[in-house]
Amino acid sequence: MKSKVKVIPCSGIGKVLGLIARESALRVTGELLPETTESLCLAHIVTGDDEIVAKIEGQPCITIDGCAKCCAQKSVEAAGGNICNKHRVIDFMKPHRGEEHGNGTRLTEDGWKFADELAEVMAEEAKAVLEGE
Ligand code: SF4
Known part of the structure; x- marks a missing residue:
């Protein structure tokens, strides 16, 4: 069975x-x-214990x-993950300038739309990774 693409x-x-x-x-x-992707707890990755390293290495x-x-990119790299794509939300901000996205605990409608847009980008990347395996 193919391993799932980690989206962290x-x-x-x-x-x-x-x-x-x-x-x-x-x-x-x-x-x-x-069915084909999974997420992992960043704090767990940072601790670098055997269980998480086995899940992520390579x-x-x-x-x-x-x-x-x-922080996610650096922690995954340190744990030996094979980073196929890396993103920063700030890099997608330009077309969203002027929108109100919410705060650290709650997203507005525009915030959810922004998150959905990023999710679509990463889903396409994950599909490409799986097709290339
Ligand atoms: S928002 Fe920035 S500083 Fe905070 S965890 Fe994410 S990458 Fe790190």
Whole structure:
């Protein structure tokens, strides 16, 4: 059986960009491609225990970070994940300037639309990864 593509968001607690990252990843793994993708807890990855390293090492991963600190990308790299695509929510902001996306705990309608847009991008990438395997 093929391993699932890991879609891993940053934790982004208290920041709307982090919440958008998390919700977009969960939309991919929970709704768009639940059979072929999965998410993993970033805090668990950071601890680097054997169980999580075994799940991630050499496996295809897509990361989505809220900001330029790239916590998810760096943590997945450190754990040996094979990052196929990496994103930062801030890089998608330009066409969304002027919109109100919510806050660190709650997204507005525009915030959800933004998260859905990112989810569609990552779902297409995950499909491409799976087709290429
Ligand atoms: S990438 Fe930015 S928003 Fe996400 S956890 Fe790190 S500092 Fe927070």
